[in-house]
Structure formats: C-alpha cells, structure tokens
Amino acid sequence: MTDDTDTEHGDEGAVDEDNGTGGADETHRDHDGDDGHDHDDGHDHDHHHHDVDSLGVGLLTISSSRTIEEDGAGDAIAEAMADAGHEIAVRELVPDDYDRVQDTVDRFIGRDDVDCVVTTGGTGVTPDDVTIEAVEPLFDKRLPGFGELFRTLSYEEIDTRVVGTRAVGGIADGAAVFCLPGSENAAQLGTEEIIVAEAPHLVGLAGR
Numbered sequence: 001m002t003d004d005t006d007t008e009h010g011d012e013g014a015v016d017e018d019n020g021t022g023g024a025d026e027t028h029r030d031h032d033g034d035d036g037h038d039h040d041d042g043h044d045h046d047h048h049h050h051d052v053d054s055l056g057v058g059l060l061t062i063s064s065s066r067t068i069e070e071d072g073a074g075d076a077i078a079e080a081m082a083d084a085g086h087e088i089a090v091r092e093l094v095p096d097d098y099d100r101v102q103d104t105v106d107r108f109i110g111r112d113d114v115d116c117v118v119t120t121g122g123t124g125v126t127p128d129d130v131t132i133e134a135v136e137p138l139f140d141k142r143l144p145g146f147g148e149l150f151r152t153l154s155y156e157e158i159d160t161r162v163v164g165t166r167a168v169g170g171i172a173d174g175a176a177v178f179c180l181p182g183s184e185n186a187a188q189l190g191t192e193e194i195i196v197a198e199a200p201h202l203v204g205l206a207g208r
Contacts, residue, residue, distance in 0.1 A: 050204030055115040056089040057081050058108030058175075062121035062131050063182060064095040073120040073187035077180070080191040081118070086199075089113040096122050101134035109138065109175045115203045117175055118195060121182030123166045131179050132166045139170030139177065143202070146178060150190050157185075176202040 059081075061074040068074065071093060078088050090108060094100040101122065108117045122131030136142075146169030154162045167190065169178045176199045180190040 051200040052115060052203045052207075053085070053200070055081070055086040055199060055203060056111075056113040057086050058105075058111065058114040058117040059088055059091040060101075060104055060108065060117065060119045061091075061093040061182075062096055062101055062119060063093060064128065066093065068093045072184035073180075073182055076184050076188040077118050077120060077191045080188060080196055084196040086116075086196075096128040096130055098130045098134045101131055102138065105135050105172075105177065106138055109172050109177070115175055115207075116195075116199045117172075117177045118191065119177075119179045120187045123168075123179055123181050125164055125166070129166075132168055135177065135179055136168060136170070138172045140173065141171040141206075143169035143171065143176075145169075146194060146198075149194055150180075153189060153193055154186065157189075171202065171206045174203070174207045176206065 059074055059077055061068065061071050063071075068091070074091065074093070078091065081088060089111065090113075092104060094104050101119075105117055105119065108114050119131055119135065122129045147167045150167045151162045151165060154165065165181050165186070167178075167180055167186075169176070171177070178190065178195050178199075180187050
C-alpha cells in the first residue's frame with residue numbers, strides 16, 4: 001500500500017488530506033451485555049464506573065512506503081491518546097504483510113502494559129490492504145458499532161466514498177483493538193471522536 005491509498009478520498013481514508021463480561025450481576029448488565037446503555041431498574045448506575053483511568057496503548061502503523069519518522073497518522077493517534085491521559089507503551093511500523101501485521105498485533109495484545117491497540121493503515125480495498133484480514137481472527141468479540149460510527153462521521157467529510165473504508169474494532173484477550181485508515185485526518189477523527197471516549201469503558205468491561 002502506498003501513501004496515496006492512505007490519503008485518497010475513495011479508499012481507506014476517512015478524510016481527504018486537502019487496534020468477557022461473564023459473572024456480572026444481571027441487574028447491572030447493559031443492553032446486549034454491557035454496551036453502554038443502563039437499564040432503568042430503580043437505581044442510579046454510573047455506566048462509566050468500570051472505566052480505566054489511564055490506558056497503555058500499543059500503536060501500530062501499517063505501511064510499505066513510510067518510515068516512522070514520516071508517520072503523520074501515527075503521530076496524530078499518539079498525540080490524541082496522550083492528551084487524554086493515556087500512555088503509548090509501544091509503537092512500531094510494519095509493511096503491508098499479513099503475517100507481520102497479525103504477529104505484531106498479537107504480540108501487543110499479549111503485553112502486560114498494553115490495554116488498547118490502535119492500528120493505522122491497510123484498511124482499504126487494494127490488494128495490499130490486509131490489516132482487517134490479519135487482525136479480525138484475533139478478536140474474541142467484534143465491535144461493529146465502532147466501524148459503523150466511524151463511517152457515519154466520515155460520511156460528513158467524504159460522502160459516499162466512505163464505502164471504501166473497512167475500519168473495525170474488537171476485543172482480544174481483554175484488550176480493545178481498533179483498526180483505522182492510514183490518512184492522518186482519518187486517524188485523528190477515529191481516535192479523538194471515538195477511541196478516546198470509549199476505549200477506557202470497553203477495557204474496563206472486558207477485564208472485569
């Protein structure tokens with residue numbers, strides 16, 4: 001995948017440039033098993049009481065044409081997470097290779113200091129775009145609402161070209177994993193508008 005596919009309107013870029021709740025008391029479970037909506041059972045429940053205050057983040061950029069020094073999308077994710085009080089525990093860049101992507105994300109998930117994995121790049125429809133195929137098999141639970149909301153927000157910027165992005169989210173071994181497009185604006189949008197708000201809650205629920 002090239003930088004062009006990361007920043008074009010019509011591929012994986014959301015915005016043009018010019019990464020187990022079993023045992024919970026049923027009276028405290030949210031709609032569809034803890035998705036953030038409280039039941040009205042006569043008690044005032046704070047659905048954020050499981051939130052993790054500070055996350056350790058594994059940040060992975062997938063690109064065969066960039067270096068980490070030229071990684072504007074990764075920089076945008078790192079800045080947004082740091083501004084929200086989270087720490088980048090590990091940051092790497094790998095090429096568009098199925099095994100390299102899957103092995104790296106799996107390694108991030110297995111780290112004790114990583115609660116959330118965010119990837120950027122490789123979510124489009126070119127033959128080189130293999131991030132989704134590599135990461136989805138690692139999921140224990142999928143978060144379809146993440147991709148749906150990301151595409152809804154992206155539609156306001158890029159109209160129907162949003163169909164070319166396959167951004168996904170899921171839970172893997174207790175870690176929240178989000179796969180974002182490779183454009184800087186798309187990475188910033190997904191992180192600031194969704195991941196910063198919801199990752200602490202999802203990680204708290206997945207680990208309880």
